[in-house]
Amino acid sequence: MGCQEESLLLYFALEDPRKNYVKMRKMVDELLKKYAPISDQVSRDELRIILTEFAKILDAEIPGDVVEFGCYKGTTSLFLARILRKTNSGKKLFLYDSFAGLPEKSPEDLSQAGDDFQAGELVATKRELVQAFAKNNLLYQSFGPIIIKSWFSDIRDDQLPEKISFAFFDGDFYRSIRDSFAKCAGKFSSGATIIVDDYVNEKLPGAAKAVDEWIMGHRQSVAKFWTEKSLGIVHLK
Numbered sequence: 189m190g191c192q193e194e195s196l197l198l199y200f201a202l203e204d205p206r207k208n209y210v211k212m213r214k215m216v217d218e219l220l221k222k223y224a225p226i227s228d229q230v231s232r233d234e235l236r237i238i239l240t241e242f243a244k245i246l247d248a249e250i251p252g253d254v255v256e257f258g259c260y261k262g263t264t265s266l267f268l269a270r271i272l273r274k275t276n277s278g279k280k281l282f283l284y285d286s287f288a289g290l291p292e293k294s295p296e297d298l299s300q301a302g303d304d305f306q307a308g309e310l311v312a313t314k315r316e317l318v319q320a321f322a323k324n325n326l327l328y329q330s331f332g333p334i335i336i337k338s339w340f341s342d343i344r345d346d347q348l349p350e351k352i353s354f355a356f357f358d359g360d361f362y363r364s365i366r367d368s369f370a371k372c373a374g375k376f377s378s379g380a381t382i383i384v385d386d387y388v389n390e391k392l393p394g395a396a397k398a399v400d401e402w403i404m405g406h407r408q409s410v411a412k413f414w415t416e417k418s419l420g421i422v423h424l425k
């Protein structure tokens with residue numbers, strides 16, 4: 189083997205395996221600079237955390253599609269779609285919402301911190317979401333989006349992907365988060381990430397309760413759980 193070939197091999201051996209991930213972090217920063225959130229339901233800091241976790245999934249090539257339960261006007265959905273368009277990962281984006289706002293609270297959702305978030309609040313229509321995607325030239329892409337109007341508990345199995353690599357659950361209430369987990373049962377890939385908004389939100393105690401119950405029942409599959417801002421983040425083994 190010549191000297192030149194040897195140094196070429198050494199170059200590839202030493203190439204930073206996180207190079208792609210660094211590139212994707214840069215892409216997340218650029219997208220967050222370029223585009224504004226279109227609603228107040230998720231902050232820029234939270235978006236950065238969600239999208240960085242998503243970049244890790246893409247970088248690690250974890251198989252399976254992407255789901256968002258509770259997409260509302262589409263702030264997070266649009267950013268996920270922008271990343272999917274840029275990266276050509278072959279993953280599909282499934283978005284679920286009642287498009288009729290929040291359902292009734294259950295006793296688990298009652299909070300001493302106040303009576304915010306009532307049934308029927310946070311309504312965005314499916315048309316509004318579709319228009320937001322159209323305005324951003326993000327409709328009819330290879331990743332979808334596949335938009336399903338349904339209460340989470342009524343989503344049929346044929347409306348869900350077979351495998352999930354990344355899930356964002358943002359249904360606010362106990363039953364909404366519990367049903368999101370239930371609908372994804374048996375679909376999470378090894379190495380998948382699940383992010384639940386409002387895990388840290390004293391006004392929405394039901395979200396954390398549903399997550400804690402799920403983790404208790406799935407301890408064997410959970411590699412890591414932690415919180416950042418309002419988010420609860422689960423990495424699966």
Ligand SMILES: C[S@@+](CC[C@H](N)C(=O)[O-])C[C@H]1O[C@@H](n2cnc3c(N)ncnc32)[C@H](O)[C@@H]1O
Binds near residue numbers: 263291311363
């Ligand atoms: C906080 S918003 C979601 C914000 C969105 N993720 C974003 O990035 O802007 C909550 C959404 O969840 C939906 N939702 C809550 N519980 C639901 C349920 N059980 N079934 C269907 N949709 C639900 C509401 O209609 C609402 O649009």
